[in-house]
Amino acid sequence: MTNKPITPSRATLLSRRRLLSVAGGAAAAAVVGGRVTPAGAALKLDITQGTPQPIPIAIPDFVSGGGSEEGGPGREVNQVITNNLRRSGLFQPLDQASFIERIQTIDANPRFQDWRVINAQALVTGRIGRGQDGRYKVEYRLWDVFSGSYLNGQQFFGQPDNMRRVAHIISDQIYERITGEKGYFDSRVVFVDETGPKERRIKRLAIMDQDGANVRYLTSGDDLVLTPRFNPTSQEVTYMSYGRGEPRVLLLNVETRQREIVGDFPGMSFSPRFSPEGQRVVMSLQQGGNANIFVMDLRSRRTTRLTDTPAIDTAPSYSPDGRSIAFESDRGGGQQIYVMSADGSGQRRLSFGQGSYSTPVWSPRGDIIAFTKRGAGSFSIGVMRMDGSGERILTEGYHNEGPTWAPNGRVLMFFRDPGGNAGPQLFTVDLTGYNEQRVPTPSYASDPAWSPLLS
Amino acid sequence: MTDFKRFLRGLRFAAFIGSALMVAACASNPNDPNNPGGSAATPGSAQDFVVNVGDRVFFESDSTELTPQARSTLDKQAQWLSQYNRYAFTVEGHADERGTREYNIALGARRAQVTRDYLIARGVDGSRMRTISYGKERPVAVCNDISCWSQNRRAVTVLNAGST
CATH class of the missing domain: 3.40.50.10070 (TolB, N-terminal domain)
Structure with a gap:
């Protein structure tokens, strides 16, 4: 190939x-x-x-x-x-x-x-x-x-x-x-391309077909960029970028390369994700020692606070029907997964297993969420049902992180880092936990985000 | 421009010496004021700050609490920064690689914040400093065990180049 x-x-x-x-x-x-x-x-x-x-x-x-x-x-x-x-x-x-x-x-x-x-x-x-x-x-x-x-x-x-x-x-x-289920091959993946030594990693946004072909770079590498996420309805990406001032959440059109800042907040904004209809961005805002979750309507530019705790509330992810948001919080001590209504009401804890749970990502089918779990000396990718039951670990090792769903909810992509001076690579795994495959990338790669189907 | 470049080079050199000494002296006391390596630095220089005061404090895993050793370093930083009040500076918060990306960004921010709060409590003017978190993006030590992770869980006080 x-x-x-x-x-x-x-x-x-x-x-x-x-x-x-x-x-x-x-x-x-x-x-x-x-x-x-x-x-x-x-x-x-x-x-x-x-x-x-x-x-x-x-x-x-x-x-x-x-x-x-x-x-x-x-x-x-x-x-x-x-x-x-x-x-x-x-x-x-x-x-x-x-x-x-x-x-x-x-x-x-x-x-x-x-x-x-x-x-x-x-x-x-x-x-x-x-x-x-x-x-x-x-x-x-x-x-x-x-x-x-x-x-x-x-x-x-x-x-x-x-x-x-x-x-x-x-x-x-x-x-x-x-x-009998929709495919996912006519889709793309935006990810962070990584080059250079670990202490001074150069990170660029890149996009490719889901099979690793047609890699194109979307940013120059001058600014540190992290956690790109696709708009479920268009060829637009939201991500975090370190520029001259506070690190910010940005929008990027992958076709026109047009960029735009999402809100001018007094502190750092990070961990963005689109709502299912693509009109809102939910993200964390740093306020002193606390990170809280806010949502911004991209049309009215109105920002609404969803969480208000003296804790780290981050990694929000909408349910496909837009009614709920899963997120992670250390309000109870360690990091655990919580869920709330899209207006911030009814916050309740979802994960109760051993270890800490983070980066919940709602399946496009709506029935389960994927997450990153930290246990004793290992990082795994797993899934659980929306009542916290039925936990299954799909892959486990020194460091696996950042799951993203294929548009049909059948396959997950994530990154795996062997540690040391080497860097991360992208992998896919079937929902059953079988059929792990490496996704070819030109150099080290992390933070994958799967696009919706193109047609 | 040349002066600025020379300053940057000096700063980088100082940072290198600083971290090298810290690694070497880890077993005993990294903040030993009689450290012979520091004697050459001009008092009030960025090198003086890094070598003789110590520009960084370390945290336990997942913790944002200042250890007694960290507080002692920050006491010296506060004293130095009050004496040489021409400097503006940035407190950088960092995390080790054993956390997820988003959580580590928030964790680093919280480490920078407790460091900032402590310096303010020790009389340093808050308007002189800004904070930033790099999460796990800028490790100083790279390996797969605690000897590296413990050096990466840190808050570093970086004197702004333009403020000399």
Whole structure:
């Protein structure tokens, strides 16, 4: 997999917008061959119970639809889809060398028997061609091998530099058709890129596709930046930055790079996070020795105090319905997770286990929260239900911190620091605690924040 | 400009000596006034402050309480700062790496605040100082055990370069 950084340009933005509009229209017009069996198949992976066995899936190279050079984007699209599905842990892409049928066209039924023999349960065929206007046309078909039926398919038009994006959208459609849950591949991650010795770490905001491709840097590294968080409804990020005066919470549009300070408070402001509808930022304000939680309405610029204790109240995170906020506080001694109504009322403690609990992050599904737990000599990432029960530790070690949810609430990303002079790296883990994967980054990386789905 | 640069260089050098001495003298008494390394510093200079007074105090894990040793260092800082009242300064609060990022930012802020409060109680004018927290972002010692963490849990009084 190549991690070619792409310099953002006006052209990229334009074509991305164009891709989306065309792809949306193409859904209705998707051309499906005449000799395919209608959907209604049995192939379904139940991922709601236990640890599922990954589904063996065959993804032959996309055939050429004309005008496309050999080894062109067809290979890349295939690799991106294969990599996405494999990394999800729910699919097992089969070795192409085992394939018996050589797919020549996507307009006819594949020879299902050839795919049954190699134990493929699902098959993806595709075609990629280049039109006279320079755009690519990408089509795919998803097949249920055992019942011999067509499951779904679509066609997309896009500029050459949108091919990865198309591959992510196709991956999401395959994932959703087979698991019954929305995918998360067409999404991005903003994180803190770390370089230099630990005593003088240079930290820059960076953004990449969820698979680690297309890394772009959003800040220069002159100012120390921490804890970026995505707006759930737009391509906007809020984060903490050390400039000349007090450290501040800022907003940054990742496309235009436009920056804006969130409120001019007398003390430091930190630990920001957006409300689900993206119109408010909840954060900690430092007042003397105390950190309290405030919320600012971004339209009216009105700030409301939510907590008022002589304690450290920080790391607030909204529930997806916007009605509640989880946060951490040491008001009872050690750090524990608390929850309150969005207006600050009804504050109650949620975590009662051994050790200290911090950085609660509400799942986009709303039923559980992820957290960082400090035990004797270790830092783990775990989840618990909203009544504090059902605690499960997903990963444990010297230092794991800062969970962020994939848009579908199925996967968590976090950072792991081995300590010493080395630095942190990003990992994903399935909600079951299995399938831990490192996310490739150009250098050390921390504080990941997953974007909403792009489309 | 040249003077300013030279001052910065001196300050950095002084800080280096200061922390080196502190590490070396950790087992005995880091605030030993008869420390031979300090004799060269010009009285009233930034180097004098770092080497002969001690620019930092240390905290226990997760604690923001000043230890008897920290109070004794801050007593000397207050005395020195009152004598050389031309200096403005910043109290930096820091945490070790064994905490989460947000909590450590707040913890560092609280350490800076108790240090500030103590200096004010000892007669230093609050308008001369500002506080800032770096959380766990700027460790001075890097390893995976308490020998480093205990040096990183600190509040450092940094004389502002422009105020000489």
